[in-house]
Amino acid sequence: xxxxxxxxxxxxxxxxxxxxxxxxxxxxxxxxxxxxxxxxxxxxxxxxxxxxxxxxxxxxxxxxxxxxxxxxxxxxxxxxxxxxxxxxxxxxxxxxxxxxxxxxxxxxxxxxxxxxxxxxxxxxxxxxxxxxxxxxxxxxxxxxxxxxxxxxxxxxxxxxxxxxxxxxxxxxxxxxxxxxxxxxxxxxxxxxxxxxxxxxxxxxxxxxxxxxxxxxxxxxxxxxxxxxxxxxxxxxxxxxxxxxxxxxxxxxxxxxxxxxxxxxxxxxxxxxxxxxxxxxxxxxxxxxxxxxxxxxxxxxxxxxxxxxxxxxxxxxxxxxxxxxxxxxxxxxxx
Numbered sequence: 001x002x003x004x005x006x007x008x009x010x011x012x013x014x015x016x017x018x019x020x021x022x023x024x025x026x027x028x029x030x031x032x033x034x035x036x037x038x039x040x041x042x043x044x045x046x047x048x049x050x051x052x053x054x055x056x057x058x059x060x061x062x063x064x065x066x067x068x069x070x071x072x073x074x075x076x077x078x079x080x081x082x083x084x085x086x087x088x089x090x091x092x093x094x095x096x097x098x099x100x101x102x103x104x105x106x107x108x109x110x111x112x113x114x115x116x117x118x119x120x121x122x123x124x125x126x127x128x129x130x131x132x133x134x135x136x137x138x139x140x141x142x143x144x145x146x147x148x149x150x151x152x153x154x155x156x157x158x159x160x161x162x163x164x165x166x167x168x169x170x171x172x173x174x175x176x177x178x179x180x181x182x183x184x185x186x187x188x189x190x191x192x193x194x195x196x197x198x199x200x201x202x203x204x205x206x207x208x209x210x211x212x213x214x215x216x217x218x219x220x221x222x223x224x225x226x227x228x229x230x231x232x233x234x235x236x237x238x239x240x241x242x243x244x245x246x247x248x249x250x251x252x253x254x255x256x257x258x259x260x261x262x263x264x265x266x267x268x269x270x271x272x273x274x275x276x277x278x279x280x281x282x283x284x285x286x287x288x289x290x291x292x293x294x295x296x297x298x299x300x301x302x303x304x305x306x307x308x309x310x311x312x313x314x315x316x317x318x319x320x321x322x323x324x325x326x327x328x329x330x331x332x333x334x
Contacts, residue, residue, distance in 0.1 A: 185206065
């Protein structure tokens with residue numbers, strides 16, 4: 001009897017330790033509308049976005065290349081297969097990634113904190129194409145949840161010592177890489193000639209990821225005038241990304257399933273893109289917003305962000321026209 005009681009108490013203690021360990025593996029912020037988690041075993045990449053206290057995760061996390069995370073491309077393509085580079089990703093450029101590499105080796109957290117509605121993480125990223133090769137860099141991320149949006153500030157600090165990739169190649173950068181579940185299967189953006197006038201948003205045919213002589217290719221969209229795109233589910237709810245510095249967007253679907261969930265291979269994808277020449281000692285900063293709701297709610301949030309930025313610039317310059325965007329017809333009420 002005593003032995004049985006002892007074993008039961010030991011089991012309860014072990015379960016308690018396991019639960020505490022799982023709790024410490026992520027940071028979480030929630031406001032009753034949206035819950036967001038960052039995985040501290042994968043560099044603090046965003047691993048979970050849920051709504052209204054529900055358990056369903058709208059972010060694909062089937063491998064370390066998914067999530068919502070920082071990923072950068074520098075230098076020329078290099079064949080490093082003799083050093084453990086994946087044949088599927090060879091030749092490849094210098095590509096530090098927040099969550100982990102193709103072999104599922106994970107980034108190391110250097111610092112993390114959470115104060116309820118905002119988080120901070122700092123990590124040593126991994127080189128995506130290599131087997132367990134940390135990048136000579138640090139990534140930082142500041143994340144703040146407010147209403148139906150998340151504001152994210154990203155920073156990469158490079159201190160490379162290699163001499164193989166070169167230092168003068170202008171590459172496309174994902175700012176950031178966003179992988180919604182493939183059940184969010186309807187793609188929207190505004191592609192017209194009159195941005196921020198509440199003209200109707202466009203429903204866009206979703207292109208499948210293809211592979212050819214130049215590698216993997218998503219759909220490319222160079223006319224996303226309001227700098228946001230969104231994937232929406234059959235119920236009308238979805239996830240959008242607004243990136244103020246975007247020059248164009250890539251988007252599409254990997255595998256044909258339109259009903260995939262967080263751990264399925266099928267996934268949707270959005271990446272705002274800009275070109276950037278990254279040197280060995282570059283420091284790269286950018287910010288973006290994740291937006292949640294219907295197409296109109298997502299777009300309304302973008303208008304509010306742009307209007308607030310305009311008001312701030314106008315106030316600083318003393319121009320007195322801070323209400324320029326607020327005076328326009330909005331896609332929904334603010």
